[in-house]
Amino acid sequence: MILMSSSMDTFIAGLPKAELHVHHVGSASPRIVAELAARHPDPKVPTDPEALAEFFTFRDFPHFIELYLATVELVRTAEDVRLLTFEVARDMARQNIRYAELTVTPYSSVRRGIPDTEFLAAIEDARKAAESELGVVLRWCFDIPGEAGLESAEETCRIAVDLGCEGLVSFGLGGPEAGISRAQFKPYFDRARAAGLHSVPHAGEGDGPASVWAALNELKAERIGHGVRSVEDEALLAHLAERQIPLEVCPTSNVATRVVADLDRHPIRQLLDAGVLVTVNSDDPPMFGTDLNREYAVAARLLDLDEAGLAGLAKNAVDASFLDAPGKARLRGEIDDYLAEWTGSGSGF
Numbered sequence: 001m002i003l004m005s006s007s008m009d010t011f012i013a014g015l016p017k018a019e020l021h022v023h024h025v026g027s028a029s030p031r032i033v034a035e036l037a038a039r040h041p042d043p044k045v046p047t048d049p050e051a052l053a054e055f056f057t058f059r060d061f062p063h064f065i066e067l068y069l070a071t072v073e074l075v076r077t078a079e080d081v082r083l084l085t086f087e088v089a090r091d092m093a094r095q096n097i098r099y100a101e102l103t104v105t106p107y108s109s110v111r112r113g114i115p116d117t118e119f120l121a122a123i124e125d126a127r128k129a130a131e132s133e134l135g136v137v138l139r140w141c142f143d144i145p146g147e148a149g150l151e152s153a154e155e156t157c158r159i160a161v162d163l164g165c166e167g168l169v170s171f172g173l174g175g176p177e178a179g180i181s182r183a184q185f186k187p188y189f190d191r192a193r194a195a196g197l198h199s200v201p202h203a204g205e206g207d208g209p210a211s212v213w214a215a216l217n218e219l220k221a222e223r224i225g226h227g228v229r230s231v232e233d234e235a236l237l238a239h240l241a242e243r244q245i246p247l248e249v250c251p252t253s254n255v256a257t258r259v260v261a262d263l264d265r266h267p268i269r270q271l272l273d274a275g276v277l278v279t280v281n282s283d284d285p286p287m288f289g290t291d292l293n294r295e296y297a298v299a300a301r302l303l304d305l306d307e308a309g310l311a312g313l314a315k316n317a318v319d320a321s322f323l324d325a326p327g328k329a330r331l332r333g334e335i336d337d338y339l340a341e342w343t344g345s346g347s348g349f
């Protein structure tokens with residue numbers, strides 16, 4: 001049965017979910033930005049709620065960059081980092097996101113003058129509070145902002161490997177892909193992997209299949225951020241399917257950044273049909289006018305999913321996560337129980 005949209009939205013809203021591709025600063029909602037702007041008034045950031053909502057309305061990619069950079073500028077102290085992190089978790093709890101691997105870019109904050117150890121203490125403090133007060137389990141992916149070059153790679157590696165923190169599970173690479181080869185970051189990924197961190201670079205978003213191959217072969221990627229342009233290469237699709245290397249697919253983001261022309265032309269079905277392990281994620285949700293629930297609704301429409309199909313998608317994210325085995329079993333159990341309760345009660349709760 002294909003759910004009617006209101007029933008489907010209710011089902012998705014209550015479905016326990018895991019999110020694997022979502023950025024720290026990119027998750028700042030208008031509510032959070034208003035709190036930060038009250039601390040640090042900035043002429044670029046409107047404080048009137050209506051003007052702020054307008055500032056957050058997605059227009060085009062350059063406007064998104066403007067909004068993103070204005071938000072980065074508002075995160076000036078370790079206390080700002082703590083507030084942002086905890087409040088992002090609060091927005092996750094409202095969507096019943098039970099586990100998230102949040103991509104954090106320590107380089108941006110440390111370069112702006114927040115001492116590295118204070119930055120780490122702030123995110124860890126927020127992580128512990130989010131788990132005990134909100135029931136949201138957070139883990140970190142520290143990513144290199146690729147456009148900032150090898151200096152940022154060295155610094156990110158130092159913070160991740162030499163300092164590190166309890167919640168850190170993976171090492172990433174973000175920023176624009178075109179003209180920024182994945183391979184140049186190999187030494188930093190080697191160091192991070194030797195320290196026990198998982199490799200999760202962005203690839204196959206702003207650039208074609210060659211970047212995914214480089215992420216796999218040079219950076220030893222265990223999961224790929226985006227990877228949607230893998231559909232341009234049959235051999236790559238077969239490789240991803242055979243090795244069950246998950247893709248972190250973010251449909252609305254792909255339209256916003258013009259990787260695909262519109263949602264109806266998104267290749268998510270092609271990826272699944274090829275046997276690739278697909279997870280659905282939100283990337284920079286408030287800035288792209290979305291959230292994880294909406295991305296699940298998009299996936300349900302594009303893939304003709306019913307309740308069991310949506311629960312299956314949620315379980316894909318659990319399977320592809322870096323949670324430990326008991327954590328995975330617990331979250332899979334929560335999803336199964338929710339589905340059973342929903343279907344057992346007929347048309348919903």
Ligand SMILES: [Zn+2]
Nearest residue numbers: 174202225283
């Ligand atoms: Zn991303």
